[in-house]
Amino acid sequence: MIRSMTAFASGEREIQGWLFTWEVRSVNHRYLDLSLRLPDAFRFLEPAARSRIGSLINRGRLDCTLSCKKSTEGGADIRVYRDLVAKLLAAAREVDDLSDRPLVGFSALDVLKWPGALHEPEADREQLAAEVLDLLTAVLKQAIAVRENEGRQLAVLLEERCFKLREHVAAARARMPEVLQSIRQKIVARLAEISANPDSDRLEQEMVYLAQKLDVDEELDRLNAHVDEVTRALRQKEPVGRRLDFLLQEMNREANTLGSKSADAETTKTSVEMKVLIEQMREQTQNIE
Known part of the structure; x- marks a missing residue:
């Protein structure tokens, strides 16, 4: 099953008095390009x-962000260091006494912001890391599910275009005998106009040479083989985005060759239609992992 490279997922969980939230955003990229944003206190993760x-995840540009805040329940065990706070207040009064005029007052929150004024229970770092990573795994699986769902839609579109390509290949193959016969008739008619009486053997040799020059059987065979390989790749479990890129480049090359060998308007039109379909497929495969 193919995966798209576009997704968004998020999840949150309360762990040891902290509320952790992971957000994962992904878009298409040639390789795995990871941007990881973590709070300073959790850089060790x-x-x-x-x-x-x-x-x-094997491919795509991923922006993964972890945010955290103290939960309501997590503040219940906070304790105030009474001795330190008393010393802070005494020092504040002493400074105020030394001044010839009252200084700007401060609130209880200002005191609590002083380093060491509050004591919070230390988290179990090892357990915290395990649970935060477990939450990350859950969010990544959500993102993968989104990518797989979009991948299924892309696979349907690609298979529809593969079917149309096969139709064009069959039409081009069926057209070739008619093209050669038309060219033969034009040559004979032209010779008749100029009252020429060419050697029949030489004429047949020239027609054989022309048929070889215009022969596109190999190109059509390769196109069919590439289409079959694309269809097979769409059913594989491992990432196939780069393989599809390569196959579509090869398909475009064969369609170009078909156009360059074209000897009539219908075959040229078929070649153009093929290249349009292939370009549409290339645009879609740019977003496949």
């Missing part, structure tokens, strides 16, 4: 987070 992401 970066190596493990990168490893976890790389194990689940």
Whole structure:
């Protein structure tokens, strides 16, 4: 099953008094281009987070952001260091006494902001890391589900175009005998106009040479083979985006050759229609992992 490279997913979980939220956004990219944003206090999670992401997603530009805040329940165990706060207040009064005029007052919140005025229970770092990474895995799986759903839609569109390409290949193949016969008739008619009486053997040799020059059987065979390979790749489980890119380049080359060898308007039109379909497929495969 193919995957798109476009997705968004998020999830939150309360862990040890903290409310953690992961957000994952992804768009198309040639390789895995990862941008990871973590709060300073949780930078230690970066190596493990990168490893976890790389194990689940192979391609695309990913913006992964972790945010956290204290939960309501998490503040219940906060304790005030009474001795330190008392010393802070005493120092403030002493400064105020030394001044010849009252200084600007401060609130209780100003005191609590002083380093060490509050004591919060320390989190179990190892357990916290495991649970935050577990949350990341859950969010990544949501993103993958979104990518797979869009991938299924892309696969339908690509298979429809593969079917149309096969029709054009069959039409071009069926057209070739008629094209050669038409060319033969034009040559004979032209010779008749100029009252020429060419050697029949020489004429047949020239027609054989012309038929070889205009022969597109190999190009049509390769086009069919590439279309079959694209259809097979769409059913594989591993990432196939780069393989599809290569196959479509080859298909475009064969369609161009068909156009260059074209000897009538219908075959030229068929070649153009093929190239339009192939370009549409190339645009769609740019978003496939």
